[in-house]
Amino acid sequence: MKHLLSAFILCLLCACSRSNKLIIGTDATYPPFEYVDEKGQISGVDIEVGREIAKALGREVEFRNINFDGLITALRTGSIDLVISSMTATPERRQSIDFSEPYVKTGLSILAAKDSTVQSTADLKTPGRKIVVRLGTTGEHWVRENLKEAKIVALDADVSCVMEVVNANVDAWVYDQLSIMNYHSKHSDKTRALLAPLREEVWAVGLKQGDDELKAKVNDVLARMRGDGSFGKLAERFMAKEKQMMTAQGLPFVFELK
Numbered sequence: 529m530k531h532l533l534s535a536f537i538l539c540l541l542c543a544c545s546r547s548n549k550l551i552i553g554t555d556a557t558y559p560p561f562e563y564v565d566e567k568g569q570i571s572g573v574d575i576e577v578g579r580e581i582a583k584a585l586g587r588e589v590e591f592r593n594i595n596f597d598g599l600i601t602a603l604r605t606g607s608i609d610l611v612i613s614s615m616t617a618t619p620e621r622r623q624s625i626d627f628s629e630p631y632v633k634t635g636l637s638i639l640a641a642k643d644s645t646v647q648s649t650a651d652l653k654t655p656g657r658k659i660v661v662r663l664g665t666t667g668e669h670w671v672r673e674n675l676k677e678a679k680i681v682a683l684d685a686d687v688s689c690v691m692e693v694v695n696a697n698v699d700a701w702v703y704d705q706l707s708i709m710n711y712h713s714k715h716s717d718k719t720r721a722l723l724a725p726l727r728e729e730v731w732a733v734g735l736k737q738g739d740d741e742l743k744a745k746v747n748d749v750l751a752r753m754r755g756d757g758s759f760g761k762l763a764e765r766f767m768a769k770e771k772q773m774m775t776a777q778g779l780p781f782v783f784e785l786k
Contacts, residue, residue: 553603554575556570558613578612581746600734638701640693658681660692662703690711
């Protein structure tokens with residue numbers, strides 16, 4: 529009987545321990561916002577934002593590395609409490625989950641092949657352009673909606689899209705600004721980054737619909753971080769090159785929401 533009682537108490541303690549955790553889902557394949565570092569730890573800008581939210585709530589934090597297309601399902605089924613994963617707050621996603629106030633303003637931009645004649649959005653509309661897109665992204669949606677005469681190559685991984693541009697198999701890739709900057713830095717001899725946004729987007733923290741109390745607390749943390757310079761410090765720590773590149777093209781940095 530003592531053994532059964534002890535086991536019951538242990539189970540209760542484990543349940544309490546789990547219930548006090550803030551479990552955050554992220555797809556850790558998107559540096560500098562979420563990635564697995566050289567020590568095997570999930571790191572990045574979004575991870576630090578998650579830590580700040582957990583700290584404000586007085587809860588231990590756990591990050592779960594989940595494929596991007598599974599994050600919303602994990603949130604809706606209760607496997608995770610929040611999604612912090614460079615997620616664009618789109619009207620389509622708002623039909624199934626809720627979002628915090630935005631913390632990043634970015635946009636779709638262009639990674640052009642070095643010798644391509646593409647210099648602007650208008651050039652993408654030249655009939656016969658070959659454009660690579662990543663399946664399931666807002667970039668793919670924009671290209672299919674706006675570039676009806678383009679020859680579209682749809683692939684399922686960033687690295688595959690990048691190599692299409694690097695090898696000059698396509699004229700350009702339409703994707704988000706931060707990724708374009710990151711991949712251009714790795715392949716600066718073969719690509720050009722045209723960062724003026726084709727369309728502006730905002731990223732926000734994903735929450736379960738109806739969880740208004742948690743949403744209010746998350747918004748409080750994001751507002752505090754904007755006000756006390758925390759986002760600026762994260763930019764210095766993780767995104768110095770990206771900030772320099774955007775400044776050089778006369779564009780506001782991603783944490784400048786107005």
